[in-house]
Amino acid sequence: xxxxSQNVSSKRKSKNFNNPERFIEGWYWAIPSHHLRVxxxxxxxxxxxxxxxxxxxxKKAITFDAYCPHLGAHLAEGKVExxxxxxxxxxxxxxxxxxxxxxxxxxxxxxxxxxxxxxAEKYGMIWVWTGEIPLQPLPFIPELEHKECDVAMxxxxxxxxxxxxxxxxxxxTQHFNxxxxxxxxxxxxxxxLNQNAITFSNTTRGNENSWLIKLIRPFYxxxxxxxxxxxYGSTNIVTMGPDFLHFYIMFTLRLLDGGKAEGRTxxxxxxRKGIFGxxxxxxxxxxxxxLGRDFFNDDxxxxxxxxxxxxxxxxxxxxxxxxxxxxxxxTALCWGTWQPARSLRDAEMRDNRDKWRxxxxx
Ligand code: FES
Ligand SMILES: [Fe+2]
Numbered sequence: 001x002x003x004x005s006q007n008v009s010s011k012r013k014s015k016n017f018n019n020p021e022r023f024i025e026g027w028y029w030a031i032p033s034h035h036l037r038v039x040x041x042x043x044x045x046x047x048x049x050x051x052x053x054x055x056x057x058x059k060k061a062i063t064f065d066a067y068c069p070h071l072g073a074h075l076a077e078g079k080v081e082x083x084x085x086x087x088x089x090x091x092x093x094x095x096x097x098x099x100x101x102x103x104x105x106x107x108x109x110x111x112x113x114x115x116x117x118x119x120a121e122k123y124g125m126i127w128v129w130t131g132e133i134p135l136q137p138l139p140f141i142p143e144l145e146h147k148e149c150d151v152a153m154x155x156x157x158x159x160x161x162x163x164x165x166x167x168x169x170x171x172x173t174q175h176f177n178x179x180x181x182x183x184x185x186x187x188x189x190x191x192x193l194n195q196n197a198i199t200f201s202n203t204t205r206g207n208e209n210s211w212l213i214k215l216i217r218p219f220y221x222x223x224x225x226x227x228x229x230x231x232y233g234s235t236n237i238v239t240m241g242p243d244f245l246h247f248y249i250m251f252t253l254r255l256l257d258g259g260k261a262e263g264r265t266x267x268x269x270x271x272r273k274g275i276f277g278x279x280x281x282x283x284x285x286x287x288x289x290x291l292g293r294d295f296f297n298d299d300x301x302x303x304x305x306x307x308x309x310x311x312x313x314x315x316x317x318x319x320x321x322x323x324x325x326x327x328x329x330x331t332a333l334c335w336g337t338w339q340p341a342r343s344l345r346d347a348e349m350r351d352n353r354d355k356w357r358x359x360x361x362x
């Protein structure tokens with residue numbers, strides 16, 4: 001792809017990006033932690049798959065497929081017993097790994113196992129890994145890795161476009177000037193952290209003629225801090241703020257039926273010690289929420305009507321193209337079944353084969 005010209009074109013069709021039938025294997029938010037108390041079981045639908053999630057007496061959240069392997073009762077009607085779940089209908093019981101451990105009318109349980117999905121909690125949220133074994137960690141940004149955070153969950157939203165389209169907004173540098181009227185000429189440097197994570201960091205010092213930049217310039221030694229870390233093409237964490245006070249905004253999204261997106265916004269700051277540290281962080285998270293709300297509302301009407309199609313990419317759109325390329329190399333699963341998605345080439349070969357067979361049979 002040639003980005004040396006001002007106008008670059010992309011003819012390659014993306015298989016993962018903005019595909020309403022696919023998502024990247026990874027960690028996805030299920031429900032906020034405080035929505036699931038000890039002893040509770042709840043029904044959730046995640047990326048088209050029906051699941052139950054429950055919290056045992058050891059306080060750990062556990063996620064199973066929703067329907068009982070006996071004759072299909074929904075396990076959210078069941079009861080949590082210790083760290084196990086008992087089906088409401090005929091009282092079969094399943095341990096935390098999904099193994100059937102009791103069938104009341106039999107002396108011995110049958111060797112049956114429910115699908116149990118790896119489940120973790122962080123940032124006030126319960127997360128589920130959509131593959132067999134987690135291959136990557138929960139979303140994080142390098143400067144906060146292994147550090148504890150204070151968080152505030154501030155927004156729950158649905159957008160009428162794909163999660164990929166919503167989150168590339170953070171690296172769409174043109175719209176900062178047009179929609180948000182910011183006096184910034186952002187130039188990103190990208191870095192791939194691993195197969196599923198990529199960061200884009202601003203390298204510029206801002207427009208020195210702007211009063212806003214003049215005002216904030218003393219608080220930045222080098223470039224104005226603005227970086228975005230993407231995970232699984234569906235969660236991003238934006239880092240902003242002066243050198244002495246970074247704050248973080250996580251947008252974590254999942255694909256809904258029909259190519260829509262459901263998301264949560266979580267504000268984060270590194271934990272501070274003591275009661276004053278806690279109060280300080282509470283106040284700052286509140287302030288960031290107030291200041292950020294209007295800023296992000298400006299974008300929301302775009303997501304109501306857009307039919308994303310990058311027909312005429314410019315050089316300035318390079319970060320979006322880099323994001324798309326990064327996404328194309330990740331492992332994709334099918335919405336609903338969570339089965340590995342076949343490549344477009346496989347699908348084309350199958351279509352050609354079927355067509356050939358049809359022609360032959362005519
Ligand atoms: S349907 Fe669950 S035990 Fe019978
Ligand atoms: Fe925006």
